[in-house]
Amino acid sequence: MNTPDRSLVSSVLGEYGEATRALLFQYLPSAEPRRYLYDLAADYPKRGGRSFRPSLCIATARAFGTAMELALRTAVSIEMMHNAMLIHDDVEDESEQRRGKPTMHEAQGVPIAINVGDLLSLLAMRPLLDNRGILGAEMSLRILEETERMARESAEGQAFELGWRRDNVVDVSEADYLLMVLKKTCWLCTIHPSRMGALIGSRGMLDLDRCIRFGFFLGAAFQIQDDLLNLEGDAKAYGKELGGDIREGKRTLMLIHLLEHANKKESARVCGILGRRREERTDEDVRWVLEQMGAHGSVDYARQVAHGLAGAAQYEFEQLYGYLPDSRDKQFLKALPVWVIERN
Amino acid sequence: MNTPDRSLVSSVLGEYGEATRALLFQYLPSAEPRRYLYDLAADYPKRGGRSFRPSLCIATARAFGTAMELALRTAVSIEMMHNAMLIHDDVEDESEQRRGKPTMHEAQGVPIAINVGDLLSLLAMRPLLDNRGILGAEMSLRILEETERMARESAEGQAFELGWRRDNVVDVSEADYLLMVLKKTCWLCTIHPSRMGALIGSRGMLDLDRCIRFGFFLGAAFQIQDDLLNLEGDAKAYGKELGGDIREGKRTLMLIHLLEHANKKESARVCGILGRRREERTDEDVRWVLEQMGAHGSVDYARQVAHGLAGAAQYEFEQLYGYLPDSRDKQFLKALPVWVIERN
Numbered sequence: 001m002n003t004p005d006r007s008l009v010s011s012v013l014g015e016y017g018e019a020t021r022a023l024l025f026q027y028l029p030s031a032e033p034r035r036y037l038y039d040l041a042a043d044y045p046k047r048g049g050r051s052f053r054p055s056l057c058i059a060t061a062r063a064f065g066t067a068m069e070l071a072l073r074t075a076v077s078i079e080m081m082h083n084a085m086l087i088h089d090d091v092e093d094e095s096e097q098r099r100g101k102p103t104m105h106e107a108q109g110v111p112i113a114i115n116v117g118d119l120l121s122l123l124a125m126r127p128l129l130d131n132r133g134i135l136g137a138e139m140s141l142r143i144l145e146e147t148e149r150m151a152r153e154s155a156e157g158q159a160f161e162l163g164w165r166r167d168n169v170v171d172v173s174e175a176d177y178l179l180m181v182l183k184k185t186c187w188l189c190t191i192h193p194s195r196m197g198a199l200i201g202s203r204g205m206l207d208l209d210r211c212i213r214f215g216f217f218l219g220a221a222f223q224i225q226d227d228l229l230n231l232e233g234d235a236k237a238y239g240k241e242l243g244g245d246i247r248e249g250k251r252t253l254m255l256i257h258l259l260e261h262a263n264k265k266e267s268a269r270v271c272g273i274l275g276r277r278r279e280e281r282t283d284e285d286v287r288w289v290l291e292q293m294g295a296h297g298s299v300d301y302a303r304q305v306a307h308g309l310a311g312a313a314q315y316e317f318e319q320l321y322g323y324l325p326d327s328r329d330k331q332f333l334k335a336l337p338v339w340v341i342e343r344n
Numbered sequence: 345m346n347t348p349d350r351s352l353v354s355s356v357l358g359e360y361g362e363a364t365r366a367l368l369f370q371y372l373p374s375a376e377p378r379r380y381l382y383d384l385a386a387d388y389p390k391r392g393g394r395s396f397r398p399s400l401c402i403a404t405a406r407a408f409g410t411a412m413e414l415a416l417r418t419a420v421s422i423e424m425m426h427n428a429m430l431i432h433d434d435v436e437d438e439s440e441q442r443r444g445k446p447t448m449h450e451a452q453g454v455p456i457a458i459n460v461g462d463l464l465s466l467l468a469m470r471p472l473l474d475n476r477g478i479l480g481a482e483m484s485l486r487i488l489e490e491t492e493r494m495a496r497e498s499a500e501g502q503a504f505e506l507g508w509r510r511d512n513v514v515d516v517s518e519a520d521y522l523l524m525v526l527k528k529t530c531w532l533c534t535i536h537p538s539r540m541g542a543l544i545g546s547r548g549m550l551d552l553d554r555c556i557r558f559g560f561f562l563g564a565a566f567q568i569q570d571d572l573l574n575l576e577g578d579a580k581a582y583g584k585e586l587g588g589d590i591r592e593g594k595r596t597l598m599l600i601h602l603l604e605h606a607n608k609k610e611s612a613r614v615c616g617i618l619g620r621r622r623e624e625r626t627d628e629d630v631r632w633v634l635e636q637m638g639a640h641g642s643v644d645y646a647r648q649v650a651h652g653l654a655g656a657a658q659y660e661f662e663q664l665y666g667y668l669p670d671s672r673d674k675q676f677l678k679a680l681p682v683w684v685i686e687r688n
Contacts, residue, residue, distance in 0.1 A: 091455070156375075158459050
């Protein structure tokens with residue numbers, strides 16, 4: 001695996017992210033009720049973020065030789081859907097921090113946070129409806145259909161994760177986990193942006209199902225790296241509370257590995273911790289689970305799996321886009337598999 | 345005001361409701377995860393309900409001489425959006441009962457309930473995308489745009505109500521209240537179904553803004569009657585806990601009237617009750633507020649306002665649809681203003 005061109009990745013993310021955000025804010029109405037709705041709809045987008053999803057969409061379209069303008073509204077919609085889902089995910093996961101600040105429901109209460117998430121997800125339809133003027137009615141409807149599918153896959157993945165957590169399911173297999181990640185993370189994070197970029201870029205000529213494998217490998221590597229950062233990272237840089245996933249009882253690859261490799265007594269203690277309510281899980285619980293993950297090689301194992309997935313994504317990149325003429329956008333796409341597992 | 349033909353209204357609601365539900369259930373995937381998602385998506389629709397919204401859409405289209413088939417997918421989408429919003433509203437309002445059973449979040453927990461609501465609201469896009477085959481791409485996009493507007497208006501109305509409640513705003517005027525009802529109730533309940541029925545029925549020829557007045561008067565009368573039933577009705581027949589709105593701290597016309605007419609001491613006690621958390625409001629609090637509403641004529645006043653609004657809706661009906669040839673659907677629309685305030 002080659003070292004990715006970090007400066008290329010970050011400059012593309014910066015450029016496409018800025019273009020996306022500039023248009024995104026134009027789609028947020030400046031109207032009443034401000035303090036209970038529209039000011040809040042702008043809150044998460046204003047906190048920044050890497051703009052990974054919209055950049056992937058734009059770069060894919062451009063790698064086919066298409067102008068950014070044609071993909072921009074779709075990219076804006078993807079970023080709005082992402083922020084909408086973050087707000088609801090934070091409520092569902094009882095997360096306390098997001099991008100270094102209190103989550104929406106911590107600051108505004110659960111009822112208003114749910115409503116702001118609902119608003120953002122439907123506002124995300126507007127740029128897609130505006131696609132009509134530049135992409136035509138048929139292509140616009142196709143993108144809306146794809147968006148409905150993406151959101152449905154995401155809801156299915158979220159349902160698995162929430163169900164496992166609520167019912168304290170402790171026999172989640174690695175295959176179950178990867179199916180959940182495919183749906184919950186990959187569809188919105190990588191598969192859908194790739195497909196929409198390829199759809200717009202190829203003007204409907206590319207078989208979009210071919211984007212699923214690339215998106216899955218890339219997105220799964222992304223998710224595992226995210227979960228590793230949640231364990232290891234610096235709380236300030238990462239913007240969420242440290243070990244928050246353990247406190248939330250989230251089924252991660254490390255946790256699944258630990259449950260498979262711990263002895264009976266350790267396993268019972270892990271299940272006991274998972275069986276408690278979130279607020280009953282102590283700092284000591286979190287520290288102990290972290291230690292066990294280290295002792296049983298669960299963290300190393302997850303790092304290896306992420307590495308393997310990134311390699312598979314590199315292979316799929318060549319199959320999918322290898323024939324395209326060289327360009328900055330193609331180089332960006334090529335650099336992503338290594339970038340997702342090396343970022344911090 | 346003439347006595348409405350109750351049997352006509354209930355037979356039309358029954359017929360169009362059945363057609364809507366039959367197609368609606370075809371739009372709910374039979375797939376995994378069932379117990380955490382798709383079985384739950386069918387839960388609220390299976391509990392029944394009057395099917396007022398889809399019936400209004402279908403009857404309006406048919407009053408213009410159009411086949412039910414052309415409006416049916418739009419009606420299904422409206423009913424799905426309605427159920428999606430009910431699930432989230434119940435979480436936001438901390439409601440315990442819905443149509444005679446525990447609310448979704450009472451039965452499944454808040455995280456899963458939020459996710460099921462998200463799923464249902466996006467599944468509601470599918471019948472609208474399928475409109476393409478029968479209504480064409482342009483009309484389908486128009487209906488999607490209108491749906492986005494309706495959902496935005498609803499979110500704005502909900503934001504006002506949730507904000508007032510969270511911050512215990514006690515100086516809500518009747519004008520504020522009516523604006524909130526216009527957005528929160530009328531857009532989904534009456535304005536949007538009327539507009540979509542008229543759009544499809546007139547094949548885009550009718551000025552849809554003319555439907556707003558009819559829908560507002562009808563929908564506001566509907567909402568006030570709903571709030572009156574919540575105070576007075578039989579818990580079993582109504583399917584929600586009695587006086588639940590008072591317990592939830594909901595700003596109703598009766599509460600606004602009471603706050604305007606109570607003396608200083610009474611007013612302070614009402615504000616004190618509203619300032620508490622939901623679970624701290626006692627049965628005694630609810631009973632006392634109910635008594636005060638009776639003593640200050642707040643209930644009678646609300647009944648009069650609903651009556652006046654229904655009369656205004658009758659007038660608007662004649663302006664909008666008076667010229668259409670006589671039909672069962674036209675008679676149904678004509679009977680609605682009185683029906684909404686006389687139902688129980």
